[in-house]
Amino acid sequence: MNRLSLNQWTTRRWSLPQAVDGCARHGIPAIGVWRQQLQECGLARAVKLIADSGLRVSSLCRGGFLTGGEALDDNRRAIDEAAALGAPCLVMVVGGLPGVSPGEPLSPGVSRDLPGARQRVVDAVAELAPYAAERGVRLALEPLHPMYCADRSVLSTLGQALDIAERFPVEQVGVVVDAFHVWWDPQLFSQIARAGARIASYQVCDQLHPLPADVLLGRAMMGDGVIDFRPMTAAVAAAGYTGDIEVEIFNADVWAADPDEVLTTMIERYRRLVI
Amino acid sequence: MNRLSLNQWTTRRWSLPQAVDGCARHGIPAIGVWRQQLQECGLARAVKLIADSGLRVSSLCRGGFLTGGEALDDNRRAIDEAAALGAPCLVMVVGGLPGVSPGEPLSPGVSRDLPGARQRVVDAVAELAPYAAERGVRLALEPLHPMYCADRSVLSTLGQALDIAERFPVEQVGVVVDAFHVWWDPQLFSQIARAGARIASYQVCDQLHPLPADVLLGRAMMGDGVIDFRPMTAAVAAAGYTGDIEVEIFNADVWAADPDEVLTTMIERYRRLVI
Numbered sequence: 243m244n245r246l247s248l249n250q251w252t253t254r255r256w257s258l259p260q261a262v263d264g265c266a267r268h269g270i271p272a273i274g275v276w277r278q279q280l281q282e283c284g285l286a287r288a289v290k291l292i293a294d295s296g297l298r299v300s301s302l303c304r305g306g307f308l309t310g311g312e313a314l315d316d317n318r319r320a321i322d323e324a325a326a327l328g329a330p331c332l333v334m335v336v337g338g339l340p341g342v343s344p345g346e347p348l349s350p351g352v353s354r355d356l357p358g359a360r361q362r363v364v365d366a367v368a369e370l371a372p373y374a375a376e377r378g379v380r381l382a383l384e385p386l387h388p389m390y391c392a393d394r395s396v397l398s399t400l401g402q403a404l405d406i407a408e409r410f411p412v413e414q415v416g417v418v419v420d421a422f423h424v425w426w427d428p429q430l431f432s433q434i435a436r437a438g439a440r441i442a443s444y445q446v447c448d449q450l451h452p453l454p455a456d457v458l459l460g461r462a463m464m465g466d467g468v469i470d471f472r473p474m475t476a477a478v479a480a481a482g483y484t485g486d487i488e489v490e491i492f493n494a495d496v497w498a499a500d501p502d503e504v505l506t507t508m509i510e511r512y513r514r515l516v517i
Numbered sequence: 518m519n520r521l522s523l524n525q526w527t528t529r530r531w532s533l534p535q536a537v538d539g540c541a542r543h544g545i546p547a548i549g550v551w552r553q554q555l556q557e558c559g560l561a562r563a564v565k566l567i568a569d570s571g572l573r574v575s576s577l578c579r580g581g582f583l584t585g586g587e588a589l590d591d592n593r594r595a596i597d598e599a600a601a602l603g604a605p606c607l608v609m610v611v612g613g614l615p616g617v618s619p620g621e622p623l624s625p626g627v628s629r630d631l632p633g634a635r636q637r638v639v640d641a642v643a644e645l646a647p648y649a650a651e652r653g654v655r656l657a658l659e660p661l662h663p664m665y666c667a668d669r670s671v672l673s674t675l676g677q678a679l680d681i682a683e684r685f686p687v688e689q690v691g692v693v694v695d696a697f698h699v700w701w702d703p704q705l706f707s708q709i710a711r712a713g714a715r716i717a718s719y720q721v722c723d724q725l726h727p728l729p730a731d732v733l734l735g736r737a738m739m740g741d742g743v744i745d746f747r748p749m750t751a752a753v754a755a756a757g758y759t760g761d762i763e764v765e766i767f768n769a770d771v772w773a774a775d776p777d778e779v780l781t782t783m784i785e786r787y788r789r790l791v792i
Contacts, residue, residue, distance in 0.1 A: 339743060342726060342743060345727050347726070347727075348726050348742070348743070352743070354743055354745040355745065356701075356745065360703070387663065387664070388662060388663050388664070388702070389663070389728065389732070391700075391701035392701075392724065392726050392743040393726060393727070398701050398702070398703060399702075399703055401703070402703040405703075425631070425666075426631070426663040426666035426673050427663070427673070427674075428635070428673060428674055428676070428677040428680075429676075449667065451617060451623050451667050451668060452619070452620050452621070452622070452668070453732055455730035457664070457728055466623075467623070468614060468617060468623070468627070468629055468667040469629065470629040470630065470631065
């Protein structure tokens with residue numbers, strides 16, 4: 243339990259104060275904060291609340307959406323928030339093809355230039371990394387499952403994330419290993435070993451089968467899907483990662499359930515299936 | 518037009534005789550045959566029909582589903598059929614995790630051993646490749662998009678398919694480059710170059726956005742999705758591939774449309790967007 247972190251989106255109907263209280267009541271020592279709930283709470287109040295609770299912040303979710311070319315100011319604000327919270331990293335979901343929006347039909351002006359979008363990510367990270375480093379925040383590049391390549395992340399594999407991260411000092415830019423996004427990758431274990439000290443965050447949740455109509459909600463409680471977590475946890479540990487293990491689940495049934503029951507199940511599954 | 522091939526599943530409500538007739542009427546010189554329609558037609562009749570039409574067979578779809586461990590006999594029959602048809606290759610969709618069925622909820626006995634399933638593929642290809650080679654048929658390993666890893670194909674990238682194919686003589690085992698399945702891959706162009714003479718088939722269709730409720734039907738007519746085909750076509754040509762270019766679309770609207778209209782659109786889009 244000493245490395246378990248509740249990513250707030252798992253209990254997204256809880257406000258930040260409710261989630262902090264929930265972690266305390268269930269003995270969960272860390273929390274992954276989302277900017278939406280942070281904004282509702284207010285930054286100064288959130289900082290005090292978390293400090294008083296004794297919880298660690300494992301990450302701030304999320305910055306990114308860099309491929310449209312207009313997000314740098316908002317990412318600087320996210321970095322400032324991460325610094326205020328003492329979050330070790332800002333999780334970056336880099337964005338999809340310019341003009342392609344999640345859930346929306348394609349518009350005539352959409353870009354199909356995938357290499358160009360990927361170059362925009364490199365350029366934007368180069369802009370942001372020094373700003374983040376000055377504030378003690380590490381950018382954590384998160385490869386997303388290739389089914390989100392068009393609309394959410396042109397960063398699709400751990401190897402590709404490392405190719406970008408390695409252009410920067412290790413303390414400035416790391417990567418996220420999210421089981422859901424990378425479990426299928428034939429290079430997973432070799433890339434985890436390569437990642438080593440670049441691993442800024444390890445997130446777990448399962449993949450539903452069959453996928454639901456909205457594939458964004460294809461994430462599931464560990465044990466309810468197709469992923470074998472233990473070998474991945476062992477590989478991440480062998481690579482030297484000793485940080486928190488966040489449980490981040492986007493799932494309609496989990497969101498509809500009583501958050502306290504979700505935490506009870508999460509703790510049981512984490513102990514039985516993840517570590 | 519001299520390399521365009523109609524994959525039969527694009528006009529799946531047409532019988533094989535209807536599809537052969539449709540190709541002739543539209544000036545399409547090649548056809549990718551599916552075993553379902555082949556069985557309905559009868560092998561001997563199909564062989565004569567296609568020979569009389571002057572059409573090339575670009576592939577037989579499909580063998581595979583090797584991870585369950587019981588498909589070898591059926592694959593040998595598929596190889597025999599491909600040989601009788603003069604198909605240059607048998608497309609192999611290798612199967613997902615043992616016990617995970619497309620569209621079905623997970624059963625308690627499902628396997629989550631992904632490395633084990635991948636090893637079964639290697640073992641089964643080793644069984645089948647010499648049998649196919651004796652009959653002049655090449656096995657074409659098709660990496661499928663990672664969103665199908667659990668239920669349809671533990672072969673998820675072109676690089677992974679090549680890692681297996683390269684264990685065998687080049688004339689025995691090749692790979693399929695299907696734009697839909699591989700467009701997102703950051704290593705796509707380097708792996709196409711690596712593939713060279715291993716490319717046994719090049720298939721095109723677009724990726725719908727957003728994905729439909731049944732992700733299997735996320736394929737679309739070229740131009741209706743997010744894929745930029747020309748750089749891929751150029752890379753496949755630069756790698757030395759001179760074979761047919763199959764259009765294979767799994768899409769509810771395409772299947773509901775008049776197949777003759779589908780062919781007219783397909784030819785126009787192929788000329789404008791693919792070659």
